[in-house]
Amino acid sequence: MAAPTLVSTATTYAADTSGNSITLARPTGVQTGDFLVAALRTMGSNSTDDFALAGWTRRGYVFIPNDSAGRVLGLYTHPVTDAATEPASYVFTKTVADTRRVGAMVAFRGVDLANPVAGQSLGWTTTGNVVNTHAFSVDTTDETLIVYVWGNEVIAPNVAAPTVTPPGSTALANVQSTIGTSVTRSTIWFGTEPNASTAPGTKSLTWPSVAGPSAAAFVLRGIAAPPEPVDGFRSVAQMPARKGATW
Numbered sequence: 390m391a392a393p394t395l396v397s398t399a400t401t402y403a404a405d406t407s408g409n410s411i412t413l414a415r416p417t418g419v420q421t422g423d424f425l426v427a428a429l430r431t432m433g434s435n436s437t438d439d440f441a442l443a444g445w446t447r448r449g450y451v452f453i454p455n456d457s458a459g460r461v462l463g464l465y466t467h468p469v470t471d472a473a474t475e476p477a478s479y480v481f482t483k484t485v486a487d488t489r490r491v492g493a494m495v496a497f498r499g500v501d502l503a504n505p506v507a508g509q510s511l512g513w514t515t516t517g518n519v520v521n522t523h524a525f526s527v528d529t530t531d532e533t534l535i536v537y538v539w540g541n542e543v544i545a546p547n548v549a550a551p552t553v554t555p556p557g558s559t560a561l562a563n564v565q566s567t568i569g570t571s572v573t574r575s576t577i578w579f580g581t582e583p584n585a586s587t588a589p590g591t592k593s594l595t596w597p598s599v600a601g602p603s604a605a606a607f608v609l610r611g612i613a614a615p616p617e618p619v620d621g622f623r624s625v626a627q628m629p630a631r632k633g634a635t636w
């Protein structure tokens with residue numbers, strides 16, 4: 390089995406005015422059979438509902454309303470079963486309006502669309518036991534790909550880039566609000582990491598300053614590779630009979 394691969398650059402969104410939606414353009418080059426992943430965050434700590442969009446599934450921890458520690462942070466997935474019918478952009482909405490909404494979306498290829506997630510991050514309680522370090526496990530020893538997002542309200546002087554990211558990880562996006570940064574700036578760091586055979590355990594990311602940190606993660610399962618050809622055939626069943634010989 391081969392691990393899924395990234396096939397797009399991130400489309401991103403950042404807004405500061407009050408609103409209840411995030412619109413992300415469809416990544417370029419999306420084909421039938423691809424798997425879209427969106428990372429979304431808003432700074433509202435008293436939101437009574439989560440972002441939602443028909444055809445998309447929230448992954449990782451179960452959303453807990455009114456979680457002042459976790460804010461609203463989520464990873465959302467969507468299988469592309471027919472690229473010709475996909476919209477040019479996707480609008481995720483929630484009932485309660487918030488300021489400083491940020492998001493990013495990428496496309497992966499080689500994901501097992503029938504059973505895409507091999508493991509996902511643990512949930513948290515409203516006491517906020519999820520901060521900069523997050524633990525999760527996988528249920529397979531096949532090659533997989535870890536996908537994770539950290540969110541934070543970066544306080545002045547608003548240095549939005551993390552100082553430490555997980556070893557071996559690749560940043561897909563570091564999205565931050567751009568207006569009203571005299572006090573805080575909403576930001577998310579979105580990344581991946583290959584996982585060859587064992588449970589990844591605990592991962593951590595460090596911001597230069599932190600307020601309302603949160604994290605979520607899951608592990609993408611790849612597609613089993615076809616068997617190697619034998620005498621040019623994919624299976625014994627495909628081989629013609631040979632006189633006086635057995636397979």
